[in-house]
Amino acid sequence: MKAYLILEDGSMYEGKSVGADKNVVSEIVFNTSMTGYLEVLTDPSYAGQAVVMTYPLIGNYGVCYDDKESNRPWVDAFIVRELSEFASNFRNEDSVQNLLKSNNIPCISGIDTRDLTKRLREYGTMNGMIVCESSFDMAQITQRINEYRVKGVVKKTSTEKIYTLPGNKKRVVLMDFGAKKSIAKELQKRGCEVIVVPYDTCAADIINLRPDGIMLSNGPGDPKENTAIIKEIKKLYDTDIPIFAICLGHQLMALATGADTYKLKYGHRGGNHPVKDLETGRTYISSQNHGYAVDESTLDKNVCVPAFINVNDSTNEGLRYINKNIFTVQYHPEASPGPGDSSYLFDKFMKMMED
Incomplete structure (x- = not known):
């Protein structure tokens, strides 16, 4: 069945529908990872977005459900050059096609993803619509595309109730703004008891859990939308509890x-982004997924200073807070998918809690 991707600038790409046959409007973004498409599909940070994979062949090693970053896929739609009909891997349990169809997510294949990615890089991230119909009203589609906004996605992706993951060392409260499972896994790997709390948990309730440390998770959407959360994070900043924040959590702490x-022109999404540690001069290859960044020119140097920068475009990649046991990074030290260069940051967090 034919399908079409129509962008807000009027450009159109024709392909084949290989997922759920439904129309969807979304923000169109691209990811440069060569592997890890299941982790991308199930990363809550993609809520409200349709993902273009720049690597031309997707699905060739199938789906292994142990690799999921959450209980379900969060992307609005999936856009690929070619989706393999056959999977070859000893861990394979399912196909990408079945995963998408069972979760009612459309996928369009057979389009020129190279041209699409170049367009998004040149003109910036834009809204678009996948249309799985042979005839359509272009004026109506244009209106829907122009009206679309990514909103309310932190609430949508966060846990609805508190739950605890066992551990026998330090107690960490993980504020779930759309957290990837790998964050909690890295903490558990180091013996932590992890108490996962909803996005709107107040600071007083978190403090009453008597944590040794607090983790602010990744998540989707515009950080400025979360005004109530920002106020509670400021209260946590005012305590002496060690805090480690990743991605959206990094942005929320900066705002607090x-x-x-x-908003970045087209964001950073992929497993090959170089970041430089400003203290040591060492460069790490990182996994990233974000469309917003902290404006370094607005930092109060008595509160925090830049700790990492992006080697490609010099955007901020992390902050060190003055006279506080707080550090934050824009990239993903838990990776998944991506290189594990920065997993040492979890060890740094453990040492902060021990000290």
Whole structure:
């Protein structure tokens, strides 16, 4: 069955529907990872977005459900050059096609993803619509595309109730703004008891859990939308509890302490982004998934200073807070998918809690 991707600038790509046969409007973004498509599909940070995979062949090693980053896929739609009909891997349990169809997610294949990615890089991230119909009203589609906004996605992806993952060392409260499972796994691997709490848990309730440390998770959407969360994070900043924040959590902590954020032209999404540690001069290859960044020009140098920068475009990749047991990074030290260069940051967090 034919399918079409129509962008807000009027450009159109024709392909084949290989997922759920339904129309969907979304924000179109691209990911440069060569592997890890299941982790991408199930990463809550993609809620409200349709993902273009730049690697031309997707699905060739199938689906292994142990690799999921959450209980379900969160992407609005999936866009690929070619989706393999056959999977060859000893861990394979299912096909990408079945995963998408069973979760009612459309997928379009057979389009020129190279041209699409170049368009998004040149003109910036834009809204688009996947249409799985042979005839359609272009004026109506254009209106729907222009009206679309990514909103309310933190609430949508967060846990609805508190739950605890066992451990016998330090107690960490993980604020779930759309957390990847790998974050909790890295903490458990180091012996932590992890108490996962909903996005809107107040600071007083978190403090009453008597944590040794607090983790602010990744998540989707515009950080400035989360005004109530930002106020509670400021209260946590005012305590002496060690805090480690990743991605959206990094942005929320910056906003809570007076800094500003802005939307990137086309974001950083993939497993090959170089970041430089400003203290040691060492460069790490990182996994990233974000469309917003902290504006370094708005930082209060008495509160925090840049700790990492992106080697490609010099955007901020992390902050060190002055006279506080707090550090934050824009990238993903838990990776999945991506390189494990930065997993040492979890060890740094453990040492902060021990000290």
